Amino acid sequence: MTPPDRRTVYLDHAATTPMLPSAIEAMTYHLTRTGNASSLHGSGRCARRTVEEARESLAASLGAQPSEIVFTSGGTEADNLALKGLWWSRLAADPRRRRILLSGIEHHAVLDPAIWLARHEGAEIEWLTVDELGRVSPDDVREAVEREPESVSFVTLMMANNEVGTLQPVADVAAIAREHGIPVHTDAVQAIGQVPVDFAELGVDAMTVSAHKLGGPYGVGALVVHKETQLTPILHGGGQERDVRSGTLDVPATAAFAVAAEHAVKHQADEALRLTELRDLLVAGITGTIEGALLSGDPVDRLPNNAHLSFSDCEGDSLLLLLDARGIEVSTGSACNAGVAEPSHVLLAMGYDDQRARGSLRFTLGHTSTRADIDAVLEAIGPVVDRAKSAGLQNVGRNT
Structure with missing residues (x-):
């Protein structure tokens, strides 16, 4: 659980968004x-x-x-x-x-x-x-x-x-x-x-x-x-x-x-412009600094609040939990499938291999999202990915 004095960065608006x-x-x-x-x-x-x-x-x-x-x-x-x-x-x-x-x-x-x-x-x-x-x-x-x-x-x-x-x-x-x-x-x-x-x-x-x-x-x-x-x-x-x-x-x-x-x-039009700007900052910041990070879905004809990224040599669940420990809440996909250890049916239908399908995170923004949220993710994502990759390599070593 996030300590009460720590600010929560909520980026799972596609699962549910705070009531207006x-x-x-x-x-x-x-x-x-x-x-x-x-x-x-x-x-x-x-x-x-x-x-x-x-x-x-x-x-x-x-x-x-x-x-x-x-x-x-x-x-x-x-x-x-x-x-x-x-x-x-x-x-x-x-x-x-x-x-x-x-x-x-x-x-x-x-x-x-x-x-x-x-x-x-x-x-x-x-x-x-x-x-x-x-x-x-x-x-x-x-x-x-x-x-x-x-x-x-x-x-x-x-x-x-x-x-x-x-x-x-x-x-x-x-x-x-x-x-x-x-x-x-x-x-x-x-x-x-x-x-x-x-x-x-x-x-x-x-x-x-x-x-x-x-x-x-x-x-x-x-x-x-x-x-x-x-x-x-x-x-x-x-x-x-x-x-x-x-x-x-x-x-x-x-x-x-x-x-x-x-x-x-x-407020759809104005909010779409605002969220698109924040989303693009998030995508550029992650793909520009994390080797092997790739945006999923159409880069143009997509929801303005959605940034779905895959990370090589990482498990999405590990990334999610490591971010959660830092007070950053995201998703590995549909919230209805949370806790089920299997790759996303959406990504498999799109032709992704099993590893890329498993190593994905969904960041979704909403009416409470701010530039500070994006900055928090960009500050945390590098160490989180490094740790997730290390954990993945250790698991591979134990299984061989």
């Missing part, structure tokens, strides 16, 4: 009020008004219609609702629709439901390859779709990769799929507040958003669903959210979510 003061204020206010948004009495109607105002605000922030916002418990539930809901709805309309097209670099909240559908529901997964920068080619999507369009259930492609930060050609993929009436889902969890995102302009049918990635609270998210897209519910109960997602709504979290999204989108 305005979101905390909104949530705190509504925590003092009582009312189930499904109740008909005054308190219930007040809660319902709060939810609907949040829905309108979130829709405006995302370029959607209020009726297209389906609140969920977070990104994972939204991804599951999108994939399973599309699968069952499409299959019921035409039993030939059994192919799911997706990339091998998706978040596990997308990968695992797809694999579950293959194991339990007879779905046929077709993996879209990515290049060494972590990008799917629209031409590959077109080939996969046009080979047998009537057999495609849907396409799912994340807007921005959560590990290496590469942006995906989602709008191009959606245009290809639309020619054949095939729905497209995108996980935009990492993109909101980092790059411009407009649901209508993207042309996708469903889009996943999560509050705690953009300055809102944990435990709330949304699936934005085009008004003409049919989804089979995966939760059944009170019929909330147009009977697409039953369950009592978390009014305080929903209100805070909308406030955070509005702030993140409003």
Whole structure:
């Protein structure tokens, strides 16, 4: 644990970012009020008004219609609702629709439901390859779709990769799929507040958003669903959210979510410039001084807050723990895989060998990040890498 008198340098905003003061204020206010948004009495109607105002605000922030916002418990539930809901709805309309097209670099909240559908529901997964920068080619999507369009259930492609930060050609993929009436889902969890995102302009049918990635609270998210897209519910109960997602709504979290999204989108352009400058200082400082340190992902078309680097002859876990001992908090990749001693599926899909995939760190910046944070990393990284390399050589010696 970091000593209480030591300043913590937090550079894991892709895992979660601190709540914005305005979101905390909104949530705190509504925590003092009582009312189930499904109740008909005054308190219930007040809660319902709060939810609907949040829905309108979130829709405006995302370029959607209020009726297209389906609140969920977070990104994972939204991804599951999108994939399973599309699968069952499409299959019921035409039993030939059994192919799911997706990339091998998706978040596990997308990968695992797809694999579950293959194991339990007879779905046929077709993996879209990515290049060494972590990008799917629209031409590959077109080939996969046009080979047998009537057999495609849907396409799912994340807007921005959560590990290496590469942006995906989602709008191009959606245009290809639309020619054949095939729905497209995108996980935009990492993109909101980092790059411009407009649901209508993207042309996708469903889009996943999560509050705690953009300055809102944990435990709330949304699936934005085009008004003409049919989804089979995966939760059944009170019929909330147009009977697409039953369950009592978390009014305080929903209100805070909308406030955070509005702030993140409003300040996106200025914040992107600020974070890009800090990120580039970090990348240049590390790659310019640490031999064998390489940037992963697209050097240009990437999230402004993401710096994913690999270090030769080092284990990412060792680097992470050594930095943590100095009060610097980073990640080896997706936080959902923390503690699992295996190389990143994202990096392996990009063609990295096992050693480079294991020896990687993800630095992600956010609204609390400063130049002092970058300076702290650059001061620590040299000794940390040297020590990690030494530990690696000692382990090799013991194993031979």
